[in-house]
Amino acid sequence: MTADGAPPLIPSMRLDELLSELQSRLEAVLATRDRVHTLLEAVVLVGSDLQLETVLRRIVKAATQLVDASYGALGVIGEENTLLEFIPVGLSEEEIARIEHWPHGLGLLGMLIKEPRPLRLSRISDHPESYGFPPGHPPMGSFLGVPLRVREEVFGNLYLTEKRGGADFDEEDEAVVIALATAAGVAIENARLYGETHRREIWLQASSEVTTSLLSGADVGDVLSQVARNVQDMADADVTSILFPTSDGQALRVLIAEGAEGLLGTEVGLDGSLPGEAYRTGGPVTVPDLAATDYEIIDDLPMGPAAAVPLGAAGSIRGVLTFGKRPGRIPFSPSTVRMLNAFAGQAAIALELAEARRDAERLGLLEDRDRIAKDLHDVVIQRLFAVAMTLMSTVRLVDRPEGASRVQHAIDELDATIRQIRATIFALQSPLGPGGSGLRAQIVELVEGTRGHLGFVPGLQLEGPLDNAVPEAVVAQLLPVLREALSNVVRHAKATRVEVVAEVAGGRVTLTVEDNGGGLPPEGRQSGLRNLRDRADQLGGTFETGSGALGGTLLRWSVPTG
Template sequence: MRAVSAAVLAVTAHRSVHDVLRTILTSARKLVGARYAALGIPDGAGGFAEFIADGVTDEQWSAIGPLPRTHGLLGQLLREPHPIRLADIRAHPNFRWWPAAHPDLTDFLGVPILDGDEFVGELFLANSCHEGGFTADDEELMRLLGAHAAIAIVNARLYERARELSIMEERNRIARELHDAVTQKLFSLRLTVDAAAALLERDPARAATELATVRRLAGAATEELRAIVDGQRPADLAGDGLDIALRKQAELLDRVHTATVSYTACDCVPTLTEARQRAVYRVAQEATHNALRHADATRVAVRMVVHNGSVELTVSDDGSGFDPRSAHGAGRRLGLASMRERARATGGVLTVRSEPGAGTTVRLVVPTGG
């Protein structure tokens, strides 16, 4: 029982499916004393998604050739929920053959690995190291290990899937943050560089001022990238708070772009969670960026007010407008999706009112407090 307990603990200690399978196999072979052991996970198409063996060398494994199929005796273990114990595997009616380089097998013990009614895999051992072959006690041990193996395999699969989802979510977060923050700053940076280049010969003093703005924008972009990688709140927001950060953003864009960008807010400072502050800030960034880059707006007005337990952000422009139901361009589609996702994730409501030739108004309402 101590050996079984140690085997179960070893199996459940792993989170990788491959590590779980390998530990099940070596534990089983050690528990009953077998010369050979193998474990297969079916792929649902007549083959094995994974098949590992213990007791053969790498050279022997290579010489054996392709993985077996789920037919014959191996197939029976994936159809019937009962162990199979034989004094000679070749005497079983479902035994077929093995490749020329395959080790000669005699006595055999195979158990299905079941998760409820689902056949998760199969474990089998051959050529007992003890006189008389495999016993009923060996069979019971393997049945017990197989039950724990099923739990460990299912848990390892769930862990790997959760990890994959976490990685996807993080990739999506970084893509959204890059689009919402850094793209805008790089766009402004490019315009400022163009302006500095145009002024360099005829007005060096103004060119120097523009280059100072370039340095500031480059520094801000660097800070944004660092915050994105670290998963932190936006650099401006972390240092100044929401109201001042929005004001500074509007002043910078007004300075860099030909369009007039203004910001107004009520006197009261909104009480928002960090996630909601970040959502308001990023939506303001994205909506303003869309107006300047895609809509050729001459005026962009950013406004934030607090009333009825909510913070309301509106970004209005007098640009070319568009049909929100069929937004064209990858950047605009991603931007709209990003704003809607930010609103949804923080319990807010986002509306976009626009039509070709009539400008655009983006409105975000998020609740205050916790």
């Protein structure tokens, strides 16, 4: 004791030290508990989503929070030990925009790829394998790198830099990130399996729907649009398109587009384009970044990962299916491309089956038309002709003029009916063109198109094999002649009745247009008529105009068919 009876100070100081040490250990225990709790929360958060891109970004964010790092990134390893994808965290959009390019997997990052084990550094630049940063990249000092494994496969690496407060990453930081990486591998595997299972479900359903739709007679364009939408869903693509060869076979034209409708009608060459290579080689073509290749790029369509698969097998390719993502997204996996290649092959088979079905239906329709034409010719016309002959012989036996006139009128009606039936026979025997684009159909379309201008439909009579006997060169002149003649009636005639006759007989095709209007225009307004005469002269034919039986203008244009 001291002189005044107080206890000594030394035991009191010893107790303070012990209490201080106990407090620091308690704080360390609490900090460890909090860190473990944070790690568990991070593991739960990472595994709570099944979208792979979302899972990867959550992994990086969780790692930066666990070790108090300013920056983090996840590098996905691709072919030839390069970084296929780089997912950064901690950089602002302005900082990202200033970076010239993301790391390619060289230098220190390349060493981690070749030797996948944890690595801690006080300063990145001090390591002999340091390759430096890309232009525009912010400077970084302390570093912690940990491989990220999915089962036994190294999926990528976690990169963490610039521990806050200027400290270095320690062993505890490394242990925590390794634990997170282990859990992340399970989450990535689950996301992969979910994605593949989801794609296969869509594939099975889409294959069934496409085949059923095509074989049930659905419109091919609608079915192809359905194919593009299914592919967009299966591949998680931003843009999907289907291209078919142009008529000259020198390019591919976009006929179906999902996600970028402005692509419709766009053409790309067979050489120097991604779909062109798939078309020429007959196999799938994939690139991680289309902008970084020499392939042709469509203007105003920024594209990163892209792929193209042929519709059909080599030697019978019908078109090309392409799909792509925005720049910066994860490229298409080989399994996804293989699956979509198989799906495109199934779609091509379904298209061939649908085409064969349509050909069979067309053949059946042609056989029915041929049978009907034969029946009309061999039975109906012969009977009508016999009735007409009987009536003609009866005319002389009728005493009263009224009776003779009626019989003659019946004969005329029978003759007109026979001509109409013959015209029907020629129409039935004409080939079925796509969309009914024969000469008869085009004449009918032109004549009916004047209804709105005239206020009535002109009379129309079509006789002879117009679809079979008139060559393309004559069709190319006859249709403009009819269009000009009807236009003259609309603009100048003020007619209330118009009759159009197109006839093939005696090796010539003759077009007659007659109205009950005000007659021919003055001499100074006959430039259109001169054009019609020139068209006849070019084909060795004739062109006549004059007054018709209806009291207006008669126009007759006739050229040889041979």
